Structures are given as structure tokens and as C-alpha cells.
Amino acid sequence: MLTFRDFLAALRRLEIERSFPVIVHSSLSAFGHVQGGAETLLGALMGSFQTIVMPTFTYKTMIIPELGPENNACRYGSGMVSNQLAEIYRPNLPADRLMGIVPETLRRRTNAQRSNHPVLSFSGLNASEALSAQSLDEPLAPLHALRLAGGWVLLMGVNHTVNTSIHYAERLAGRKQFVRWSLISDGVVEFEGFPGCSDGFEAIAPHLKEITRQVVIGPAQIIAVPLEGLVKVVGSRLAADPLALLCANPDCERCNAVRSDQILKNEQLN
Numbered sequence: 678m679l680t681f682r683d684f685l686a687a688l689r690r691l692e693i694e695r696s697f698p699v700i701v702h703s704s705l706s707a708f709g710h711v712q713g714g715a716e717t718l719l720g721a722l723m724g725s726f727q728t729i730v731m732p733t734f735t736y737k738t739m740i741i742p743e744l745g746p747e748n749n750a751c752r753y754g755s756g757m758v759s760n761q762l763a764e765i766y767r768p769n770l771p772a773d774r775l776m777g778i779v780p781e782t783l784r785r786r787t788n789a790q791r792s793n794h795p796v797l798s799f800s801g802l803n804a805s806e807a808l809s810a811q812s813l814d815e816p817l818a819p820l821h822a823l824r825l826a827g828g829w830v831l832l833m834g835v836n837h838t839v840n841t842s843i844h845y846a847e848r849l850a851g852r853k854q855f856v857r858w859s860l861i862s863d864g865v866v867e868f869e870g871f872p873g874c875s876d877g878f879e880a881i882a883p884h885l886k887e888i889t890r891q892v893v894i895g896p897a898q899i900i901a902v903p904l905e906g907l908v909k910v911v912g913s914r915l916a917a918d919p920l921a922l923l924c925a926n927p928d929c930e931r932c933n934a935v936r937s938d939q940i941l942k943n944e945q946l947n
């Protein structure tokens with residue numbers, strides 16, 4: 678069984694200055710039995726870092742319209758059933774379950790703040806500057822702010838397939854982004870900057886080796902990567918191979934849309 682002290686000691690072994698902000702992705706269950714659960718993990722983070730940010734995304738507010746832009750990895754008109762199940766975004770809408778229990782535990786803290794994107798909100802402690810950088814069409818702007826502040830990505834019991842900062846690096850590198858729709862109290866809102874598929878992101882791990890710090894804790898690992906270095910490595914990877922980090926599923930709509938977009942870009946170059 679892992680305790681608060683185990684997590685505190687593990688985080689200390691990463692040797693990251695407490696003044697550097699962290700963007701954290703986590704799976705509590707990966708650590709087996711944790712005494713005190715999500716509060717323990719969060720408490721250890723709070724004891725180690727001043728500024729903590731986590732994704733508290735709410736995909737359940739998304740709507741599929743009848744029509745939209747081409748090559749957008751969206752089956753227009755297929756939302757007959759799912760649109761009826763969509764929830765209206767509100768600032769206290771819980772984070773989706775697939776984010777894990779830790780971000781929702783963070784969001785519920787009285788001193789936590791949340792950015793106001795209807796689908797891609799982040800929650801944080803002492804992170805008002807980063808959170809307020811977000812806009813409807815620049816959903817990943819908080820990660821830009823964290824990078825400028827010397828931020829680090831922490832993957833706690835998870836791998837790069839949930840590393841949202843790789844999406845931010847992809848966007849900087851000019852990779853295709855998507856248009857999506859969300860249900861808000863005024864109706865349906867359209868926004869840009871929805872990222873692609875992350876299923877192929879673990880392929881970046883060997884390229885990040887030199888800048889990665891990792892510690893083992895119980896049955897899992899904590900992996901730490903500086904945002905600045907991550908952006909550089911992803912950027913050079915995509916410059917070398919514009920199709921890098923896409924997933925291997927031949928039916929993946931977003932990865933296929935990136936491939937089609939790349940063919941268009943190549944034609945324009947020639």
C-alpha cells in the first residue's frame with residue numbers, strides 16, 4: 678500500500694523546483710492501493726509544487742451537427758441519438774470519467790479554479806494566469822503559458838497517450854486541428870483548435886529520453902518532461918516526418934484526416 682509519504686518522496690526524487698508549474702495526467706488505479714486515494718496523490722502534489730494544472734475535459738457536451746467543414750473527421754448527421762444525451766456545459770460540470778478521479782478531486786477543491794472552455798477546460802491551483810490564457814478557439818493556450826513559466830509535464834501511472842502537451846506541440850508545428858461543437862446554455866457553440874488523436878503518442882518516448890526523468894513508485898512510474906524540451910522534440914520529430922505520432926488504426930478518422938491534409942500540403946509545395 679502506498680502512502681502520502683511515498684508519493685512525496687517520489688516527487689522529490691524528480692528534483693523539479695517547486696516554483697515550476699506542473700501539468701499533471703494521472704491514473705490513481707495504476708498505483709494499486711493508495712491510502713487516502715486521490716486526496717493523497719493530490720496532497721503530495723500540493724506539497725511539492727506551487728502551481729498544479731490538470732485537464733478537466735467534458736466531452737459529454739459535444740454535439741454532432743448536420744453539416745460542417747470538409748476533412749474534419751466528423752460524421753455529420755450521425756448524432757441523432759448522442760446529441761440527445763449531450764449535457765449542457767456549466768462551470769461545475771464534473772470532468773469526464775476518462776480523465777481519472779484525480780482531476781475531478783482537484784476541481785472540487787474550494788481553492789481550485791477552472792478555465793471556461795465548454796469541452797477542453799483545465800482546473801488548477803495557483804494557476805489563474807495560465808487558466809485565463811484560454812479562449813474558445815485556443816483551448817491549449819494554458820499549456821503555452823505553463824511552458825513560458827518553465828512548466829513540466831507529469832505522467833503519473835500513465836503514458837504519453839494522454840499527454841495533452843503533445844497536442845499543443847502538434848498545433849505549434851502546424852498539424853491539422855479540428856472544428857467541433859458543444860452545447861452551452863445559449864445553444865450550440867462552434868470552436869476550432871480541437872486536437873487530433875493521441876493513440877500514437879507513446880512513439881515519442883524514445884526521442885524524449887534525454888530530457889525525461891522517471892521514478893518508480895509501487896507498481897507504477899512517474900514520468901516528468903519539461904514542456905520546453907517536449908515542444909522542441911515534437912517539433913523536430915514532425916519536421917522530419919509529418920506523419921509521425923499518428924496511430925496505427927486504419928479506421929482512425931482524425932489520423933486519416935491529418936494524412937489527407939498532409940497530401941494537400943505536399944501538393945501545394947510542389
Ligand SMILES: [Zn+2]
Binds near residue numbers: 877924926931
Ligand atoms: Zn488515430
